[in-house]
Amino acid sequence: xxxxxxxxxxxxxxxxxxxxxxxxxxxxxxxxxxxxxxxxxxxxxxxxxxxxxxxxxxxxxxxxxxxxxxxxxxxxxxxxxxxxxxxxxxxxxxxxxxxxxxxxxxxxxxxxxxxxxxxxxxxxxxxxxxxxxxxxxxxxxxxxxxxxxxxxxxxxxxxxxxxxxxxxxxxxxxxxxxxxxxxxxxxxxxxxxxxxxxxxxxxxxxxxxxxxxxxxxxxxxxxxxxxxxxxxxxxxxxxxxxxxxxxxxxxxxxxxxxxxxxxxxxxxxxxxxxxxxxxxxxxxxxxxxxxx
Amino acid sequence: xxxxxxxxxxxxxxxxxxxxxxxxxxxxxxxxxxxxxxxxxxxxxxxxxxxxxxxxxxxxxxxxxxxxxxxxxxxxxxxxxxxxxxxxxxxxxxxxxxxxxxxxxxxxxxxxxxxxxxxxxxxxxxxxxxxxxxxxxxxxxxxxxxxxxxxxxxxxxxxxxxxxxxxxxxxxxxxxxxxxxxxxxxxxxxxxxxxxxxxxxxxxxxxxxxxxxxxxxxxxxxxxxxxxxxxxxxxxxxxxxxxxxxxxxxxxxxxxxxxxxxxxxxxxxxxxxxxxxxx
Numbered sequence: 001x002x003x004x005x006x007x008x009x010x011x012x013x014x015x016x017x018x019x020x021x022x023x024x025x026x027x028x029x030x031x032x033x034x035x036x037x038x039x040x041x042x043x044x045x046x047x048x049x050x051x052x053x054x055x056x057x058x059x060x061x062x063x064x065x066x067x068x069x070x071x072x073x074x075x076x077x078x079x080x081x082x083x084x085x086x087x088x089x090x091x092x093x094x095x096x097x098x099x100x101x102x103x104x105x106x107x108x109x110x111x112x113x114x115x116x117x118x119x120x121x122x123x124x125x126x127x128x129x130x131x132x133x134x135x136x137x138x139x140x141x142x143x144x145x146x147x148x149x150x151x152x153x154x155x156x157x158x159x160x161x162x163x164x165x166x167x168x169x170x171x172x173x174x175x176x177x178x179x180x181x182x183x184x185x186x187x188x189x190x191x192x193x194x195x196x197x198x199x200x201x202x203x204x205x206x207x208x209x210x211x212x213x214x215x216x217x218x219x220x221x222x223x224x225x226x227x228x229x230x231x232x233x234x235x236x237x238x239x240x241x242x243x244x245x246x247x248x249x250x251x252x253x254x255x256x257x258x259x260x261x262x263x264x265x266x267x268x269x270x271x272x273x274x275x276x277x278x279x280x281x282x283x284x285x286x287x288x289x290x291x292x
Numbered sequence: 293x294x295x296x297x298x299x300x301x302x303x304x305x306x307x308x309x310x311x312x313x314x315x316x317x318x319x320x321x322x323x324x325x326x327x328x329x330x331x332x333x334x335x336x337x338x339x340x341x342x343x344x345x346x347x348x349x350x351x352x353x354x355x356x357x358x359x360x361x362x363x364x365x366x367x368x369x370x371x372x373x374x375x376x377x378x379x380x381x382x383x384x385x386x387x388x389x390x391x392x393x394x395x396x397x398x399x400x401x402x403x404x405x406x407x408x409x410x411x412x413x414x415x416x417x418x419x420x421x422x423x424x425x426x427x428x429x430x431x432x433x434x435x436x437x438x439x440x441x442x443x444x445x446x447x448x449x450x451x452x453x454x455x456x457x458x459x460x461x462x463x464x465x466x467x468x469x470x471x472x473x474x475x476x477x478x479x480x481x482x483x484x485x486x487x488x489x490x491x492x493x494x495x496x497x498x499x500x501x502x503x504x505x506x507x508x509x510x511x512x513x514x515x516x517x518x519x520x521x522x523x524x525x526x527x528x529x530x531x532x533x534x535x536x537x538x539x540x541x542x543x544x545x546x547x548x549x550x551x552x553x554x555x556x557x558x559x560x561x562x563x564x565x566x567x568x569x570x571x
Contacts (some may be wrong), residue, residue, distance in 0.1 A: 006441065044561070049419070050422075050423065051419060051422055051423065071425045071426070071427065072425075074423060074425035074426075075425040077423060078421040079419070079420070081416070081419045081420065083416040083419075084416060084420070085412075085415040085416030085417040086415075086417065087357050087415075087417060088415075089356070089357060089359060089360050090356065090357065091355075094353070094356070097353075098350075098353040098434060099420070099424060101350055101353065102350045102421075102424040102425070102426050103347070103424060103425055104425070107345075107349075146420065211423060229341045
């Protein structure tokens with residue numbers, strides 16, 4: 001499975017340039033898409049789901065050009081949008097069966113798949129309840145199930161774990177990991193931990209451009225030697241809070257622990273810490289800000 | 293010396309055999325032709341059946357989605373409106389009956405059609421639908437046709453049910469035909485309007501305004517013929533102008549209210565955005 005974006009550009013009618021020449025070549029596995037708000041993630045996803053046409057550039061899935069045969073690509077696509085809505089008057093079974101019917105699945109096959117997917121997302125027991133009675137987390141799981149309908153080869157999920165409790169989040173992450181075999185899964189999220197724990201490759205999008213494309217571990221490696229921790233008191237909290245290089249503040253038995261990104265040790269008592277993806281991401285944003 | 297290939301000579305016996313074989317194979321060829329044609333017909337039937345089942349299933353689900361409060365209100369509205377028309381014996385001619393049907397079904401179609409795409413947009417279901425392997429035109433057509441079918445069914449129920457008690461009794465099927473084509477056009481136009489207004493209420497009000505204005509003023513001008521009339525259109529002067537029961541008076545008021553509502557809706561959203569911006 002190959003997904004190729006070549007020089008994708010998108011300029012909105014108001015003149016805003018959302019994408020400025022995005023090149024990506026994705027193969028089987030889970031691909032994380034990270035970036036601050038307004039970076040162009042949603043625009044890129046909407047182009048990939050064919051909801052939006054690019055101003056220029058091409059999007060090809062398994063040799064099929066999006067402009068030539070969009071329905072063929074839609075047939076290979078499963079999509080979970082960030083703001084996922086359902087038809088409240090239908091039951092979960094009816095909703096999924098309706099979407100399966102739209103995909104042209106015969107009744108028996110649709111029924112089999114819907115039952116399997118509802119079991120997979122742990123909703124089989126409540127499949128005949130109307131969707132308006134579902135909680136936010138349950139609706140999110142219905143969204144995941146509909147994205148997996150028709151055994152799609154390309155799955156695009158936008159903030160899939162938003163609104164899920166920790167157990168459901170872990171379950172969903174594992175599910176995505178299992179589904180990654182023989183498929184391309186594109187995961188866009190603000191939750192850095194989701195990318196760290198599931199993706200074998202990631203891209204960082206900033207101001208409409210891909211600024212990093214590689215493995216999460218290599219990205220984390222770049223922050224090595226620039227992540228610091230030290231203990232302070234309430235005065236330090238006032239002094240440091242709001243500073244862009246600050247990653248976290250947490251209460252510990254030894255006092256308030258500050259974690260921040262800096263090229264040099266911020267204080268004499270600061271010690272170097274092992275960076276994680278969040279540290280590397282904050283470092284990247286700081287570099288972008290200072291470059292701007 | 294290089295050897296030259298000899299020209300091939302056809303064996304007369306084999307040629308005779310081939311002619312004989314061909315003659316003998318005519319029934320076989322005919323049979324094969326019939327079989328091929330049969331397979332073609334079978335495939336065509338299978339494809340047709342599959343397509344019919346596909347669209348029927350989508351039609352059923354789309355209809356299922358209409359079963360919500362707006363539809364129930366439209367049904368109650370039909371009972372009240374036509375109950376009033378029949379009890380006062382207001383439809384004595386085909387044109388009068390058609391006129392009342394037009395008034396009700398235009399309003400009802402606008403009411404329900406305004407909840408098609410704008411509601412999908414408001415409930416965030418549009419992205420899911422449009423990412424399915426089905427053309428947008430197909431999806432919109434499915435919704436419009438489903439609505440038209442149910443409007444036609446309701447019209448048939450009204451015309452054949454309610455008007456049993458009215459003075460006018462002939463040519464009812466023509467009224468159903470007129471209403472069905474009108475519903476189709478009104479639904480399509482409302483969906484078109486919804487692409488500009490984007491919200492359910494704004495769509496309904498603007499469409500009501502457009503059709504109200506069109507029906508009571510512009511149809512008499514002639515050039516605009518939005519309603520496909522298979523029979524002579526019931527022009528506005530069908531009813532007594534200026535009388536106490538003059539529907540145009542009510543439509544005028546509804547149109548004015550719709551206009552005010554539309555402006556209010558727009559201002560409200562604008563104010564809300566401004567408030568969000570300030571806070």
